[in-house]
Amino acid sequence: MTSWPMLRPAPLATALWAAAALVGATPALATDFPVTQSQRDTAQKVAQAGVPLSELAPDAPDSYTVKKGDTLWAISTLFLKSPWRWPELWGMNQDQISNPHLIYPGQHLVLVKVDGRARLELAQQVTGPDGTVKLTPRARVQQLGDDGIPAIPMNLxxxxxxxxxxxxxxxxxxxxxxxxxxxxxxxxxxxxxxxxxxxxxxxxxxxxxxxxxxxxxxxxxxxxxxxxxxxxxxxxxxxxxxxxxxxxxxxxxxxxxxxxxxxxxxxxxxxxVPPRSFGSFVPHAPNRAFDGRVIAVYGEAVNAGKNQIVSINKGSQDGMERGHVLALWRTGQEVRDTTTPQGRPEAIRLPDEQHGKLLVFQTFRRVSYALILSVQQPASAGDRFSQP
Structure with missing residues (x-):
């Protein structure tokens, strides 16, 4: 009788690097997405530490199997309140692995919680105790192809x-x-x-x-x-x-x-037609403050929902770069307060409310284009955005 294999977590970066080394491959064999210096700095500091448990999403699963069509953003969203903190969750260490985009369909991820912190690790099969199925911890030897999951849905x-x-x-x-x-x-x-x-x-x-x-x-x-x-x-x-x-x-x-x-x-x-440019679209938070506005919805639409494109009034000269995640805000409405002691209604303006996320994927000198990652209400021209 064949027993079910047990799973043992192995550090994600270490396992992937080992798989590449066994076949004489390097991370460059996979799709070459540049890693920014800020991401490397973050990774170096927290490669083994992970994120505080308070940063986990309330319903973060204990494990997850990567499926075809998944993205780095989507997986990070499952586990984190702030998905742009993915380098900390995935424990990327630049001494072990230089490219974080080596996550493939079929890999089983385990959320490990130790000393008030959490990190994602790869699970590997191990040997069953009765000897009927002999499995040992090892990296699967295979050529690393170009089918690793992207950071965001590139087709969009x-x-x-x-x-x-x-x-x-x-x-x-x-x-x-x-x-x-x-x-x-x-x-x-x-x-x-x-x-x-x-x-x-x-x-x-x-x-x-x-x-x-x-x-x-x-x-x-x-x-x-x-x-x-x-x-x-x-x-x-x-x-x-x-x-x-x-x-x-x-x-x-x-x-x-x-x-x-x-x-x-x-x-x-x-x-x-210019050369095709597929630079880094790795989601990350800006390292500076932004306060800008949506110029327009791309195309003929007036309002935009999830997975639609908007133009924004900040570009490369303002420090905007590909991969920046931005918070989208709805301007507070002007209402009349009818509860005043004098009995005379007074006009007040409600506070702005965050209602979505944008991902910048194309920058020009003074204008950028952004993908709406999530939105509670339709976005429109004039909506405010800021750093998340």
Whole structure:
């Protein structure tokens, strides 16, 4: 009769590092997400200490098995009141492991509580006492692939990494433009040809297509912080045009429409597709105070819920960086107090209430884009945010 294997916790960082070492691998074999210096500092200090029990979520489970589709943020949310304190919970030690993103589906996590503190550890199977099933504590020898769980759901933000663009000035007005369409069509879809006039920086490859940029104004000062270009689609360069010469008319360059978010039209502007950028999206709290506002909900919506995108009025020049977790606040309503001793109602304003979390995933000079991680009420332009 086969007995059920027992589980013994093993330090998470140590076990993962050992698995990599046994196959001659390094953490770089997994997806290379940079680790910030502040995360390393935190990890170094608390690699063995963990977090105080008071920081655990009220219903934190004693154990959890990682599933496909999990994220670092979601798992940390199960265990912590403040998920951005994940380096402390996971006990990351930069001397043992240089990349914390080596958590894989199927791994069993155990919440260990010792001396008023808690940390997550990997559980490994051990030998049964009757000898019918011999299992010893060991690291599973396997190649570390690229299927480790991400920090956040990348599918939610990946389309915006190249599509959401904020320009410091309305430079699209001088960009190459779609001057004519195949057979005079009003709108172009995938597989149609577009004819483009203007100076093309690249005579090959793909270009993004944008519609007229709209100004992003600070909700408080009304100053224009940048120009948001509406993404239309992607076109591929097919052949160059030729300039006008004497009585010979100009021939525009030819492009093939590859993909569309909305149909391409004459007057749309082109910009080269930049290299894909998947920098660090590791959730962490800012190391400085922020007090800003939501500029707008991305797209045509007025209000935004969980997993939608908003623009905010702080950018890289303000110290905003990818991965920053921000608290979202609802402005307190103005109400009338009818309980005054004089019997005359008085106007008062209720305090602001925190009602959500944002994760910054793309920064520009004065504007950033953020994913709504959680929200109790729909977010809208003018909502305040701060450090959590």
């Amino acid at each position: 933000i990946e389309p915006f990494l190249n599509e959401a663009v904020v320009l410091d000035s309305d430079s699209l007005a001088a960009a190459p433009r779609v001057a004519a369409t195949q057979e005079g069509r009003a709108l172009l879809s995938r597989g149609d040809l577009a004819y483009v006039r203007g100076s093309l920086p690249n005579q090959q490859g793909d270009y993004r297509v944008f519609r007229s940029a709209k100004p992003l104004r600070d909700p408080v000062t009304k100053e224009v912080l940048g120009y948001e270009a509406a993404y239309v689609g992607t076109v591929e360069f097919l052949r160059p045009g030729s300039p006008a010469a004497g009585k010979t008319l100009e021939v525009p360059a030819t492009f093939l429409v590859k993909q569309v978010r909305q149909e391409v039209n004459t007057g749309d502007r082109l910009a080269p």
